[in-house]
Amino acid sequence: MRQITLPREGLDPGILEPIERQTEPFSYSRIMHRRQYVRALADAGFGPGNYVTYPDHPLLVRGPDVLGRLESGLVAWFVYSSRSANPGGRRESARILLSRLALPRETRFVMVLAGREYPAPGGLELVDEAQVWDLRGRMLERTDLGSEAATVTSELRRYQTDRFAEAWAGEPAPSLGDRQRRGQPTFGLRPQEFGALPKWAQAEEGRIVATPAAQVSQSRLLPQIGTLAATAAFLDFGLDVGLTGVRATAEMLTAGSAHLALHSLRVGHLAVKTARTTDPLKAYRAAAFAGLEVDYQEVP
Amino acid sequence: MSTKKRVATVRILVSGHASLTHSPRLQAILGELNRLESSAKVPKHNGWLLGMLHTTRALDTTLREVLAHKGWLEPKHTGLGSYLIEFKQMSVLTEGERSKWQGSIVDKRNKFMHTAGAIPTQLENDAIQSEMEACLTIILGRV
Numbered sequence: 001m002r003q004i005t006l007p008r009e010g011l012d013p014g015i016l017e018p019i020e021r022q023t024e025p026f027s028y029s030r031i032m033h034r035r036q037y038v039r040a041l042a043d044a045g046f047g048p049g050n051y052v053t054y055p056d057h058p059l060l061v062r063g064p065d066v067l068g069r070l071e072s073g074l075v076a077w078f079v080y081s082s083r084s085a086n087p088g089g090r091r092e093s094a095r096i097l098l099s100r101l102a103l104p105r106e107t108r109f110v111m112v113l114a115g116r117e118y119p120a121p122g123g124l125e126l127v128d129e130a131q132v133w134d135l136r137g138r139m140l141e142r143t144d145l146g147s148e149a150a151t152v153t154s155e156l157r158r159y160q161t162d163r164f165a166e167a168w169a170g171e172p173a174p175s176l177g178d179r180q181r182r183g184q185p186t187f188g189l190r191p192q193e194f195g196a197l198p199k200w201a202q203a204e205e206g207r208i209v210a211t212p213a214a215q216v217s218q219s220r221l222l223p224q225i226g227t228l229a230a231t232a233a234f235l236d237f238g239l240d241v242g243l244t245g246v247r248a249t250a251e252m253l254t255a256g257s258a259h260l261a262l263h264s265l266r267v268g269h270l271a272v273k274t275a276r277t278t279d280p281l282k283a284y285r286a287a288a289f290a291g292l293e294v295d296y297q298e299v300p
Numbered sequence: 301m302s303t304k305k306r307v308a309t310v311r312i313l314v315s316g317h318a319s320l321t322h323s324p325r326l327q328a329i330l331g332e333l334n335r336l337e338s339s340a341k342v343p344k345h346n347g348w349l350l351g352m353l354h355t356t357r358a359l360d361t362t363l364r365e366v367l368a369h370k371g372w373l374e375p376k377h378t379g380l381g382s383y384l385i386e387f388k389q390m391s392v393l394t395e396g397e398r399s400k401w402q403g404s405i406v407d408k409r410n411k412f413m414h415t416a417g418a419i420p421t422q423l424e425n426d427a428i429q430s431e432m433e434a435c436l437t438i439i440l441g442r443v
Contacts (some may be wrong), residue, residue, distance in 0.1 A: 052309050052312050057307040057309060057437060057439075058430065059438065068316075069315055070316075073317075073321075074312070074313070074316040074317065092414045103313075104441050105441075152372075162394065165393075165394035166396070168400070169400040236428030270323070278302065278303050278429070279426065279430035280423065281427065284431070
Protein backbone atom coordinates (compact mmCIF):
# COMPACT_ATOMS: atom_id res chain seq x y z
CA MET A 1 0.00 0.00 0.00
CA ARG A 2 1.52 3.35 -0.96
CA GLN A 3 2.18 5.99 1.61
CA ILE A 4 -0.60 8.53 1.82
CA THR A 5 0.41 12.10 1.10
CA LEU A 6 -0.90 14.40 3.76
CA PRO A 7 -1.33 18.15 3.50
CA ARG A 8 1.66 19.94 4.97
CA GLU A 9 -0.37 22.16 7.22
CA GLY A 10 -2.95 19.61 8.31
CA LEU A 11 -6.61 20.41 8.73
CA ASP A 12 -8.09 23.57 10.03
CA PRO A 13 -8.27 22.81 13.77
CA GLY A 14 -11.54 24.72 13.89
CA ILE A 15 -13.26 21.76 12.24
CA LEU A 16 -12.81 19.65 15.34
CA GLU A 17 -13.33 22.25 18.02
CA PRO A 18 -17.11 21.92 18.13
CA ILE A 19 -16.83 18.13 18.46
CA GLU A 20 -14.39 18.45 21.34
CA ARG A 21 -16.50 21.04 23.14
CA GLN A 22 -19.78 19.22 22.94
CA THR A 23 -20.84 16.64 25.43
CA GLU A 24 -24.17 15.69 23.89
CA PRO A 25 -23.59 12.46 22.00
CA PHE A 26 -26.05 12.88 19.12
CA SER A 27 -26.76 16.55 18.58
CA TYR A 28 -27.38 17.67 14.99
CA SER A 29 -24.39 20.00 14.95
CA ARG A 30 -22.13 17.28 16.31
CA ILE A 31 -23.17 14.92 13.54
CA MET A 32 -22.70 17.61 10.88
CA HIS A 33 -19.28 18.50 12.21
CA ARG A 34 -18.29 14.86 12.30
CA ARG A 35 -19.31 14.53 8.66
CA GLN A 36 -17.24 17.57 7.79
CA TYR A 37 -14.29 16.11 9.68
CA VAL A 38 -14.60 12.70 7.97
CA ARG A 39 -14.65 14.47 4.59
CA ALA A 40 -11.53 16.41 5.48
CA LEU A 41 -9.74 13.24 6.59
CA ALA A 42 -10.76 11.45 3.39
CA ASP A 43 -9.50 14.40 1.33
CA ALA A 44 -6.15 14.03 3.06
CA GLY A 45 -6.09 10.24 2.76
CA PHE A 46 -7.33 9.71 -0.79
CA GLY A 47 -7.24 13.05 -2.55
CA PRO A 48 -10.28 14.91 -3.90
CA GLY A 49 -12.47 12.86 -6.25
CA ASN A 50 -11.04 9.54 -5.14
CA TYR A 51 -13.50 8.73 -2.40
CA VAL A 52 -17.13 8.88 -1.33
CA THR A 53 -18.13 9.53 2.26
CA TYR A 54 -21.02 7.47 3.64
CA PRO A 55 -21.36 5.40 0.44
CA ASP A 56 -24.84 4.21 -0.46
CA HIS A 57 -24.38 0.49 -1.07
CA PRO A 58 -27.56 -1.34 -2.16
CA LEU A 59 -27.00 -4.15 0.36
CA LEU A 60 -25.97 -2.14 3.40
CA VAL A 61 -28.01 0.13 5.62
CA ARG A 62 -24.74 1.35 7.14
CA GLY A 63 -21.55 0.62 5.27
CA PRO A 64 -18.11 2.11 5.81
CA ASP A 65 -17.74 5.82 6.58
CA VAL A 66 -15.54 6.29 3.53
CA LEU A 67 -14.99 4.20 0.42
CA GLY A 68 -11.93 5.31 -1.50
CA ARG A 69 -9.49 4.14 -4.08
CA LEU A 70 -5.72 4.13 -4.01
CA GLU A 71 -3.32 2.76 -6.61
CA SER A 72 -3.45 -0.53 -4.69
CA GLY A 73 -7.25 -0.77 -4.98
CA LEU A 74 -10.38 -0.10 -2.96
CA VAL A 75 -10.13 0.91 0.69
CA ALA A 76 -13.00 1.09 3.20
CA TRP A 77 -12.58 3.32 6.23
CA PHE A 78 -14.41 2.98 9.52
CA VAL A 79 -13.76 6.22 11.38
CA TYR A 80 -13.99 6.55 15.16
CA SER A 81 -13.42 10.01 16.54
CA SER A 82 -15.32 9.71 19.79
CA ARG A 83 -13.82 8.13 22.86
CA SER A 84 -17.20 6.66 23.76
CA ALA A 85 -17.64 4.77 20.46
CA ASN A 86 -17.04 1.04 20.78
CA PRO A 87 -15.72 -0.45 17.52
CA GLY A 88 -16.04 -3.94 18.98
CA GLY A 89 -19.69 -3.50 19.97
CA ARG A 90 -22.68 -5.32 18.50
CA ARG A 91 -23.66 -2.78 15.85
CA GLU A 92 -20.15 -1.83 14.83
CA SER A 93 -18.80 -5.37 14.50
CA ALA A 94 -21.89 -6.33 12.47
CA ARG A 95 -21.42 -3.24 10.28
CA ILE A 96 -17.81 -4.13 9.53
CA LEU A 97 -18.57 -7.80 8.88
CA LEU A 98 -21.53 -7.13 6.56
CA SER A 99 -19.41 -4.56 4.70
CA ARG A 100 -16.67 -7.15 4.27
CA LEU A 101 -19.19 -9.55 2.78
CA ALA A 102 -20.77 -6.96 0.45
CA LEU A 103 -17.75 -5.12 -0.95
CA PRO A 104 -15.26 -6.65 -3.43
CA ARG A 105 -13.00 -9.17 -1.74
CA GLU A 106 -9.82 -7.20 -2.58
CA THR A 107 -11.05 -4.21 -0.59
CA ARG A 108 -8.77 -3.27 2.31
CA PHE A 109 -10.61 -2.54 5.55
CA VAL A 110 -9.09 0.14 7.73
CA MET A 111 -10.10 1.41 11.16
CA VAL A 112 -9.27 5.10 11.43
CA LEU A 113 -8.88 6.28 15.02
CA ALA A 114 -9.02 10.03 14.98
CA GLY A 115 -8.04 11.82 18.17
CA ARG A 116 -8.67 8.77 20.31
CA GLU A 117 -6.77 5.77 21.59
CA TYR A 118 -6.94 2.18 20.34
CA PRO A 119 -10.02 0.21 21.33
CA ALA A 120 -9.82 -3.00 23.33
CA PRO A 121 -7.99 -5.71 21.31
CA GLY A 122 -11.24 -7.37 20.22
CA GLY A 123 -12.34 -4.17 18.51
CA LEU A 124 -9.60 -4.47 15.89
CA GLU A 125 -10.12 -8.09 14.91
CA LEU A 126 -12.29 -7.55 11.85
CA VAL A 127 -10.12 -5.02 10.02
CA ASP A 128 -6.86 -5.35 8.10
CA GLU A 129 -5.21 -2.21 9.34
CA ALA A 130 -5.54 0.46 12.02
CA GLN A 131 -4.47 4.05 11.51
CA VAL A 132 -4.19 6.69 14.20
CA TRP A 133 -4.77 10.28 13.06
CA ASP A 134 -4.54 13.41 15.14
CA LEU A 135 -7.27 15.99 15.28
CA ARG A 136 -5.51 18.13 12.68
CA GLY A 137 -5.74 15.37 10.09
CA ARG A 138 -2.21 14.00 10.25
CA MET A 139 -1.62 10.29 10.34
CA LEU A 140 0.53 9.42 13.34
CA GLU A 141 0.89 5.66 12.89
CA ARG A 142 -0.45 2.68 11.02
CA THR A 143 -0.55 -0.94 12.11
CA ASP A 144 -0.93 -3.87 9.77
CA LEU A 145 -3.22 -6.37 11.48
CA GLY A 146 -2.63 -9.31 9.16
CA SER A 147 -4.94 -11.08 6.77
CA GLU A 148 -6.88 -13.43 9.03
CA ALA A 149 -10.12 -11.42 8.92
CA ALA A 150 -9.92 -11.33 5.13
CA THR A 151 -9.30 -15.08 4.92
CA VAL A 152 -12.14 -15.98 7.27
CA THR A 153 -14.71 -13.67 5.67
CA SER A 154 -13.67 -14.91 2.25
CA GLU A 155 -14.66 -18.43 3.34
CA LEU A 156 -18.09 -17.14 4.38
CA ARG A 157 -18.85 -15.42 1.09
CA ARG A 158 -20.28 -18.39 -0.80
CA TYR A 159 -22.72 -19.22 1.98
CA GLN A 160 -23.70 -15.60 2.43
CA THR A 161 -24.24 -15.20 -1.33
CA ASP A 162 -26.42 -18.30 -1.51
CA ARG A 163 -28.52 -17.20 1.45
CA PHE A 164 -29.01 -13.72 0.00
CA ALA A 165 -30.13 -15.25 -3.29
CA GLU A 166 -32.64 -17.39 -1.47
CA ALA A 167 -33.88 -14.55 0.72
CA TRP A 168 -34.12 -12.02 -2.10
CA ALA A 169 -34.77 -14.00 -5.25
CA GLY A 170 -36.75 -16.75 -3.56
CA GLU A 171 -35.02 -19.68 -5.14
CA PRO A 172 -32.62 -21.89 -3.19
CA ALA A 173 -29.20 -22.24 -4.76
CA PRO A 174 -28.41 -25.86 -5.72
CA SER A 175 -25.37 -25.79 -3.44
CA LEU A 176 -27.61 -25.36 -0.42
CA GLY A 177 -29.01 -28.85 -0.77
CA ASP A 178 -31.36 -30.10 1.87
CA ARG A 179 -31.06 -27.77 4.81
CA GLN A 180 -32.26 -30.47 7.19
CA ARG A 181 -29.18 -32.50 6.43
CA ARG A 182 -26.78 -29.60 6.83
CA GLY A 183 -26.81 -29.35 10.59
CA GLN A 184 -28.32 -26.74 12.83
CA PRO A 185 -28.70 -23.04 12.08
CA THR A 186 -25.59 -21.07 12.96
CA PHE A 187 -27.65 -18.84 15.22
CA GLY A 188 -28.28 -21.85 17.46
CA LEU A 189 -24.61 -22.57 18.07
CA ARG A 190 -24.17 -20.21 21.02
CA PRO A 191 -26.30 -18.74 23.78
CA GLN A 192 -28.14 -15.82 22.24
CA GLU A 193 -28.67 -12.27 23.30
CA PHE A 194 -30.98 -10.50 20.92
CA GLY A 195 -30.47 -7.02 22.28
CA ALA A 196 -32.95 -4.30 21.35
CA LEU A 197 -35.30 -5.16 18.48
CA PRO A 198 -37.98 -2.92 16.95
CA LYS A 199 -41.43 -3.36 18.53
CA TRP A 200 -42.65 -5.24 15.46
CA ALA A 201 -39.94 -7.92 15.64
CA GLN A 202 -39.47 -10.82 17.98
CA ALA A 203 -37.40 -13.93 18.47
CA GLU A 204 -39.09 -17.22 17.65
CA GLU A 205 -37.04 -20.33 18.40
CA GLY A 206 -33.86 -18.39 17.89
CA ARG A 207 -34.75 -16.72 14.61
CA ILE A 208 -35.96 -13.19 14.07
CA VAL A 209 -39.51 -12.77 12.83
CA ALA A 210 -40.32 -9.19 11.83
CA THR A 211 -43.69 -7.87 10.73
CA PRO A 212 -43.59 -4.09 10.20
CA ALA A 213 -46.79 -2.09 9.88
CA ALA A 214 -48.22 -2.09 6.35
CA GLN A 215 -47.92 1.65 5.84
CA VAL A 216 -44.54 2.35 7.39
CA SER A 217 -42.49 4.62 5.12
CA GLN A 218 -39.10 3.57 3.88
CA SER A 219 -37.37 6.51 5.57
CA ARG A 220 -38.65 5.25 8.94
CA LEU A 221 -38.21 1.58 8.09
CA LEU A 222 -34.59 1.78 6.94
CA PRO A 223 -32.94 2.53 10.32
CA GLN A 224 -35.01 -0.20 11.95
CA ILE A 225 -33.98 -2.65 9.26
CA GLY A 226 -30.43 -1.59 10.13
CA THR A 227 -31.01 -2.70 13.72
CA LEU A 228 -32.48 -6.03 12.58
CA ALA A 229 -29.61 -6.60 10.12
CA ALA A 230 -27.00 -5.94 12.81
CA THR A 231 -28.74 -8.29 15.25
CA ALA A 232 -29.10 -11.03 12.63
CA ALA A 233 -25.42 -10.76 11.64
CA PHE A 234 -24.36 -10.74 15.28
CA LEU A 235 -26.27 -13.97 15.94
CA ASP A 236 -25.57 -15.76 12.66
CA PHE A 237 -21.81 -15.25 12.59
CA GLY A 238 -21.00 -15.65 16.28
CA LEU A 239 -19.86 -12.06 16.71
CA ASP A 240 -20.40 -12.25 20.46
CA VAL A 241 -16.90 -13.75 20.60
CA GLY A 242 -15.52 -11.67 17.74
CA LEU A 243 -13.36 -13.18 15.03
CA THR A 244 -13.14 -16.45 16.98
CA GLY A 245 -16.89 -16.90 16.51
CA VAL A 246 -16.75 -15.93 12.84
CA ARG A 247 -13.94 -18.44 12.27
CA ALA A 248 -15.86 -21.20 14.06
CA THR A 249 -18.94 -20.38 11.97
CA ALA A 250 -16.94 -20.57 8.73
CA GLU A 251 -15.48 -23.92 9.76
CA MET A 252 -18.87 -25.40 10.56
CA LEU A 253 -20.37 -24.14 7.30
CA THR A 254 -17.48 -25.62 5.33
CA ALA A 255 -17.80 -28.92 7.16
CA GLY A 256 -21.54 -29.00 6.48
CA SER A 257 -22.40 -29.27 10.15
CA ALA A 258 -24.29 -25.94 10.26
CA HIS A 259 -26.07 -23.66 7.81
CA LEU A 260 -26.95 -20.00 7.54
CA ALA A 261 -30.67 -20.10 8.20
CA LEU A 262 -33.22 -17.53 7.10
CA HIS A 263 -34.91 -15.07 9.38
CA SER A 264 -38.25 -13.63 8.35
CA LEU A 265 -39.47 -10.19 7.28
CA ARG A 266 -43.20 -10.24 6.48
CA VAL A 267 -44.11 -6.95 4.88
CA GLY A 268 -47.45 -7.89 3.33
CA HIS A 269 -46.82 -5.66 0.37
CA LEU A 270 -43.97 -3.42 -0.65
CA ALA A 271 -44.83 0.07 0.48
CA VAL A 272 -42.77 1.60 -2.29
CA LYS A 273 -45.29 4.34 -2.95
CA THR A 274 -44.26 6.05 0.25
CA ALA A 275 -40.55 5.80 -0.45
CA ARG A 276 -38.58 8.98 0.15
CA THR A 277 -35.36 7.69 -1.29
CA THR A 278 -34.76 6.96 -4.96
CA ASP A 279 -33.97 3.30 -4.23
CA PRO A 280 -37.43 2.03 -3.32
CA LEU A 281 -36.25 -1.52 -2.60
CA LYS A 282 -33.22 -0.69 -0.48
CA ALA A 283 -34.67 -1.62 2.93
CA TYR A 284 -35.85 -5.02 1.70
CA ARG A 285 -32.68 -5.78 -0.25
CA ALA A 286 -30.51 -4.88 2.75
CA ALA A 287 -32.73 -7.01 5.00
CA ALA A 288 -32.34 -9.96 2.63
CA PHE A 289 -28.57 -9.53 2.67
CA ALA A 290 -28.66 -9.90 6.46
CA GLY A 291 -30.65 -13.13 6.05
CA LEU A 292 -34.22 -11.87 6.46
CA GLU A 293 -36.36 -13.64 3.89
CA VAL A 294 -38.59 -10.95 2.43
CA ASP A 295 -42.16 -12.19 2.17
CA TYR A 296 -44.24 -9.71 0.20
CA GLN A 297 -46.69 -9.12 -2.61
CA GLU A 298 -45.85 -6.40 -5.09
CA VAL A 299 -48.32 -3.57 -5.41
CA PRO A 300 -49.67 -3.71 -8.98
CA MET B 301 -29.93 8.57 0.11
CA SER B 302 -29.74 10.65 -3.03
CA THR B 303 -29.03 9.62 -6.61
CA LYS B 304 -25.81 11.61 -6.35
CA LYS B 305 -24.55 9.51 -3.45
CA ARG B 306 -25.48 6.25 -5.15
CA VAL B 307 -23.76 7.25 -8.37
CA ALA B 308 -20.67 8.39 -6.42
CA THR B 309 -20.54 4.96 -4.75
CA VAL B 310 -20.80 3.15 -8.09
CA ARG B 311 -18.13 5.44 -9.55
CA ILE B 312 -15.60 4.55 -6.83
CA LEU B 313 -16.42 0.84 -7.03
CA VAL B 314 -15.99 0.81 -10.81
CA SER B 315 -12.84 2.91 -10.91
CA GLY B 316 -11.15 1.03 -8.05
CA HIS B 317 -12.16 -2.52 -9.00
CA ALA B 318 -9.33 -4.84 -9.96
CA SER B 319 -11.23 -6.08 -13.04
CA LEU B 320 -11.70 -2.60 -14.45
CA THR B 321 -8.72 -0.45 -13.52
CA HIS B 322 -6.91 -1.33 -16.76
CA SER B 323 -10.00 -1.47 -18.96
CA PRO B 324 -9.83 0.72 -22.08
CA ARG B 325 -13.55 1.42 -21.58
CA LEU B 326 -13.19 2.69 -18.00
CA GLN B 327 -13.30 6.38 -18.95
CA ALA B 328 -16.34 5.77 -21.15
CA ILE B 329 -18.13 4.06 -18.23
CA LEU B 330 -17.25 6.91 -15.88
CA GLY B 331 -18.50 9.33 -18.54
CA GLU B 332 -21.87 7.58 -18.53
CA LEU B 333 -22.02 7.91 -14.75
CA ASN B 334 -21.25 11.64 -15.02
CA ARG B 335 -24.06 12.02 -17.57
CA LEU B 336 -26.36 10.04 -15.30
CA GLU B 337 -25.74 12.58 -12.55
CA SER B 338 -26.43 15.45 -14.96
CA SER B 339 -29.64 13.83 -16.16
CA ALA B 340 -31.10 14.27 -12.66
CA LYS B 341 -31.30 17.98 -13.48
CA VAL B 342 -33.45 17.38 -16.58
CA PRO B 343 -37.11 17.74 -15.61
CA LYS B 344 -39.36 14.73 -15.13
CA HIS B 345 -39.96 12.24 -17.94
CA ASN B 346 -37.09 13.27 -20.20
CA GLY B 347 -34.74 13.16 -17.25
CA TRP B 348 -35.98 9.73 -16.19
CA LEU B 349 -35.50 8.30 -19.67
CA LEU B 350 -32.05 9.84 -19.94
CA GLY B 351 -31.12 8.48 -16.52
CA MET B 352 -32.27 5.02 -17.53
CA LEU B 353 -30.28 5.22 -20.76
CA HIS B 354 -27.03 6.25 -19.08
CA THR B 355 -27.43 3.70 -16.27
CA THR B 356 -28.04 0.87 -18.70
CA ARG B 357 -25.05 1.88 -20.84
CA ALA B 358 -22.84 1.99 -17.75
CA LEU B 359 -24.18 -1.38 -16.55
CA ASP B 360 -23.90 -3.16 -19.92
CA THR B 361 -20.37 -1.94 -20.62
CA THR B 362 -19.14 -2.63 -17.09
CA LEU B 363 -20.42 -6.20 -17.15
CA ARG B 364 -18.97 -6.74 -20.62
CA GLU B 365 -15.57 -5.49 -19.44
CA VAL B 366 -15.68 -7.74 -16.37
CA LEU B 367 -16.49 -10.74 -18.58
CA ALA B 368 -13.60 -9.81 -20.89
CA HIS B 369 -11.21 -9.41 -17.95
CA LYS B 370 -12.18 -12.84 -16.65
CA GLY B 371 -11.80 -14.42 -20.09
CA TRP B 372 -15.49 -15.35 -20.15
CA LEU B 373 -16.61 -13.12 -23.02
CA GLU B 374 -17.79 -14.92 -26.13
CA PRO B 375 -19.30 -13.70 -29.44
CA LYS B 376 -22.74 -14.91 -28.30
CA HIS B 377 -22.69 -12.31 -25.53
CA THR B 378 -24.48 -9.43 -27.16
CA GLY B 379 -26.47 -7.81 -24.39
CA LEU B 380 -27.35 -7.65 -20.72
CA GLY B 381 -29.53 -10.79 -20.76
CA SER B 382 -26.68 -12.89 -22.16
CA TYR B 383 -24.19 -11.37 -19.70
CA LEU B 384 -26.41 -12.38 -16.79
CA ILE B 385 -26.67 -15.91 -18.18
CA GLU B 386 -22.88 -16.12 -18.37
CA PHE B 387 -22.48 -14.87 -14.80
CA LYS B 388 -24.97 -17.49 -13.72
CA GLN B 389 -23.06 -20.21 -15.57
CA MET B 390 -19.85 -19.09 -13.89
CA SER B 391 -21.62 -19.33 -10.47
CA VAL B 392 -21.41 -15.59 -9.82
CA LEU B 393 -25.23 -15.44 -9.77
CA THR B 394 -27.86 -18.00 -8.91
CA GLU B 395 -30.66 -18.83 -11.34
CA GLY B 396 -33.08 -17.06 -8.99
CA GLU B 397 -31.08 -13.83 -9.14
CA ARG B 398 -30.63 -14.03 -12.90
CA SER B 399 -34.32 -14.62 -13.39
CA LYS B 400 -35.29 -11.81 -11.01
CA TRP B 401 -33.03 -9.30 -12.76
CA GLN B 402 -34.18 -10.49 -16.18
CA GLY B 403 -37.67 -9.50 -15.13
CA SER B 404 -36.93 -6.38 -13.08
CA ILE B 405 -34.21 -4.91 -15.30
CA VAL B 406 -33.85 -6.38 -18.79
CA ASP B 407 -37.51 -6.80 -19.73
CA LYS B 408 -38.70 -3.55 -18.16
CA ARG B 409 -35.79 -1.56 -19.55
CA ASN B 410 -36.31 -2.94 -23.04
CA LYS B 411 -39.90 -1.79 -22.97
CA PHE B 412 -38.88 1.82 -22.32
CA MET B 413 -35.80 1.79 -24.54
CA HIS B 414 -37.44 0.26 -27.62
CA THR B 415 -41.10 1.26 -27.59
CA ALA B 416 -42.14 4.62 -29.03
CA GLY B 417 -44.08 6.64 -26.50
CA ALA B 418 -43.29 4.42 -23.53
CA ILE B 419 -42.53 6.69 -20.60
CA PRO B 420 -41.81 5.37 -17.10
CA THR B 421 -43.45 6.79 -14.00
CA GLN B 422 -41.06 8.14 -11.41
CA LEU B 423 -41.51 5.03 -9.30
CA GLU B 424 -40.86 2.71 -12.25
CA ASN B 425 -37.80 4.71 -13.15
CA ASP B 426 -36.45 4.70 -9.58
CA ALA B 427 -37.03 0.96 -9.25
CA ILE B 428 -35.36 0.05 -12.57
CA GLN B 429 -32.41 2.38 -12.06
CA SER B 430 -31.74 1.29 -8.51
CA GLU B 431 -32.01 -2.37 -9.48
CA MET B 432 -29.50 -1.79 -12.30
CA GLU B 433 -27.10 -0.13 -9.87
CA ALA B 434 -27.66 -2.94 -7.37
CA CYS B 435 -27.00 -5.55 -10.06
CA LEU B 436 -23.74 -3.83 -11.02
CA THR B 437 -22.62 -3.38 -7.40
CA ILE B 438 -23.49 -6.94 -6.38
CA ILE B 439 -21.67 -8.51 -9.33
CA LEU B 440 -18.60 -6.31 -8.71
CA GLY B 441 -18.68 -7.48 -5.10
CA ARG B 442 -18.49 -11.12 -6.15
CA VAL B 443 -16.01 -11.29 -9.04
